[in-house]
Amino acid sequence: MLTSKRILMCSALSAASTAAVAQTSVTLYGVIDTGIEYVSHANAAGDHVLRMPGVTGELPSRWGVRGSEDLGSGYSAVFTLESGFNVRAGDSGQGGRLFGRQAFVGIKGPQGTVAFGRQYTMTYLALAGADLIGPDIYGLGSLDAYVPNARADNSVTYINTLHNLTLGAGYSFGRDAAGTGNSPGAGTCAGSQPGVATACRDWSVMAKYDASSFGIAASYEEQRGGPNAAANFFDGVAPTVLTNSSDKDARAHVSAYAKFGDAKISAGWLNRRVDTQSAAVADVRSNLFFIGASYLATPALLVDGEVYRIINKDHDTRAAMGTLRGTYFLSKRTALYAQGSYLANSAKARYSVSGGGGGTTPAPGAGQAGIMLGMRHMF
Numbered sequence: 525m526l527t528s529k530r531i532l533m534c535s536a537l538s539a540a541s542t543a544a545v546a547q548t549s550v551t552l553y554g555v556i557d558t559g560i561e562y563v564s565h566a567n568a569a570g571d572h573v574l575r576m577p578g579v580t581g582e583l584p585s586r587w588g589v590r591g592s593e594d595l596g597s598g599y600s601a602v603f604t605l606e607s608g609f610n611v612r613a614g615d616s617g618q619g620g621r622l623f624g625r626q627a628f629v630g631i632k633g634p635q636g637t638v639a640f641g642r643q644y645t646m647t648y649l650a651l652a653g654a655d656l657i658g659p660d661i662y663g664l665g666s667l668d669a670y671v672p673n674a675r676a677d678n679s680v681t682y683i684n685t686l687h688n689l690t691l692g693a694g695y696s697f698g699r700d701a702a703g704t705g706n707s708p709g710a711g712t713c714a715g716s717q718p719g720v721a722t723a724c725r726d727w728s729v730m731a732k733y734d735a736s737s738f739g740i741a742a743s744y745e746e747q748r749g750g751p752n753a754a755a756n757f758f759d760g761v762a763p764t765v766l767t768n769s770s771d772k773d774a775r776a777h778v779s780a781y782a783k784f785g786d787a788k789i790s791a792g793w794l795n796r797r798v799d800t801q802s803a804a805v806a807d808v809r810s811n812l813f814f815i816g817a818s819y820l821a822t823p824a825l826l827v828d829g830e831v832y833r834i835i836n837k838d839h840d841t842r843a844a845m846g847t848l849r850g851t852y853f854l855s856k857r858t859a860l861y862a863q864g865s866y867l868a869n870s871a872k873a874r875y876s877v878s879g880g881g882g883g884t885t886p887a888p889g890a891g892q893a894g895i896m897l898g899m900r901h902m903f
Contacts, residue, residue, distance in 0.1 A: 547594035552903075554587035558611035559861075559898020561661070563877065565891065566884040576612045577880025580661050581898040582851065582861050584672070585611050586625055592632070599633040610881075618673075619704025625675070636684025643681050646692045646730035647775055648674035650743035653734060654779035654790040656816035657830045662847040662865035662894055665879035667812055667834045668794065669708040669758055670775075672879070674745070676726045677701040678716065689733050696726040699747065708882075709756025709763055710773075713749070723750035723769040738782045747773040755798045757810060759834075759841040760874025760888060764808060768801045786820040810836040826851045834875070841873035857902045865894045 559581045566573040588606030595601060606626040608617030618624020623642070630639030651671065657663040659672035676696035683692040698715020700706035706713070715724030725748040732741035747753075749771030754763040766773060779792030794812040811834070818828035829848040836842065849863035867877035868891045876884045877892040886892050 550591035557581040557900035561896040565886040568887045579881040603629040645674045646728035650730035650741040661880040673707040699726040711754035713753035740780045790816045842870040843875040
């Protein structure tokens with residue numbers, strides 16, 4: 525009798541343990557991506573460079589842990605810790621932060637997800653559907669380096685998807701709490717200062733609709749100034765200083781895409797407005813346009829590309845850039861790729877074709893060609 529009771533008790537404990545395990549999941553994941561790059565006219569003297577880029581190839585290298593726990597009644601606790609790193613040297617990205625890409629915890633339920641920590645802003649999330657090249661070394665980041673780095677510290681976000689419609693909003697109490705530079709050329713802006721409620725704040729909203737054959741998206745993001753803050757337009761002109769909490773660096777975006785079997789086309793517009801309170805610091809506007817296409821030629825070969833045009837009348841700088849990429853899938857996790865891009869600068873512009881870690885700024889008006897052969901593995 526005693527033995528039977530023990531067997532029943534052990535069975536019950538085993539079942540409870542199994543149920544607890546089934547309700548909790550933790551996943552380790554990552555991307556390792558690097559290659560060899562050639563960039564022409566990589567300095568003011570017109571010299572070329574052959575290198576292994578420091579930051580990215582086709583996708584940024586990273587590793588992370590994500591998890592969820594079932595809380596019952598349709599609710600779950602969720603978290604993500606994601607660390608970016610440089611394959612060439614093995615060092616951490618995002619200014620040396622341990623989890624510089626993402627670090628948040630939240631609650632997911634029938635009414636949406638609320639999360640707290642270092643997170644992507646709505647600009648990044650809204651662009652994901654139409655920006656076919658994505659955070660590639662020869663992508664939107666070559667003309668506006670904030671786009672693939674649109675994150676904020678101290679942020680609270682809310683995202684909800686109902687059928688095909690996704691709405692999102694985020695608010696940061698200070699977008700650079702670590703003081704290491706939240707995004708390229710933006711300086712540092714810690715925020716959360718007594719008596720200055722808006723200093724270094726960031727807020728963003730988005731709405732997107734994704735159907736089976738098409739999608740549309742729009743977003744708006746506004747960053748406020750503060751101590752050591754700046755706005756870089758990446759065109760060779762010195763960054764605009766944004767030391768007043770009323771200074772604004774805002775980006776508005778609209779994009780769309782459509783699918784036709786194994787093909788996809790897309791287009792988008794990103795408007796940027798920097799407004800300052802100082803009469804000695806000029807306001808600046810820029811407009812960035814892109815059109816992209818992708819085609820799965822075979823189950824193992826994806827061909828995609830985008831063309832870009834940026835116009836900054838206030839700086840009298842303009843550039844046009846085109847990128848073509850081919851990705852060959854050796855397996856579901858491993859791929860080889862080859863890509864090339866050419867950027868044409870206007871007479872005063874110094875945009876660089878390569879978003880792979882800097883160090884390739886050309887002379888004013890010089891065009892640049894970039895070519896990269898690489899490999900990526902996902903786990």
